[in-house]
Amino acid sequence: MEGWGSTKTERRKDAGGKHSPKEIEDLLAIQGGRCIYCNVRFTKRVPATKDHLLAVRQGGADWSFNLMMACRSCNSRRCDIPFRTYCKLLSPTQNKRILRHISNRILALDFEGLNAKAFILFMRGLAAHEPQHWRYKDVQSRRALARRNAAQNRLLPLSIVWEVFRTKQTILRTELRTETRKLKQEIKRVQAKNAAIDDKL
């Protein structure tokens, strides 16, 4: 259980899950080397930081699936505001880009290596919405643009996840059909070769 005095590092250790440097590299590639929220290009002076989709405080783990790459200032501004709630404060263009990023993320998924626990966390992280979050209200009280965005933006739709999944399934089914056809042709070739050998015997 989490004690009052526990540090962020300790909480992260409790949360479980792990990711490799390669997964972070892939993540950066999918995001085009840019911050998920403000789209700034990462450089030495603006380094990429790991932002948890489902905050560690709310049970989010360190699986790469629960991570988004963000610049330091976006990361600290969001802090523990749920992901979708925070997105409401951003511009409609940013919201569109984030939605596209989520699609790309699912399309790039390796189904064989899919960790069910990490995926459930991903969905939980996406689903969370807390319009009463004090920090969400606080950002709006201090920034007119954020207030306008929050009033105008629709909440990021969760249906996108299922739509992309269906697309992904269609792609996989087509691949499977092609592979099956190739395999059948191969079997036929081997059978014909064997028949030819039988004839000679």
Ligand SMILES: [Zn+2]
């Ligand atoms: Zn940023």
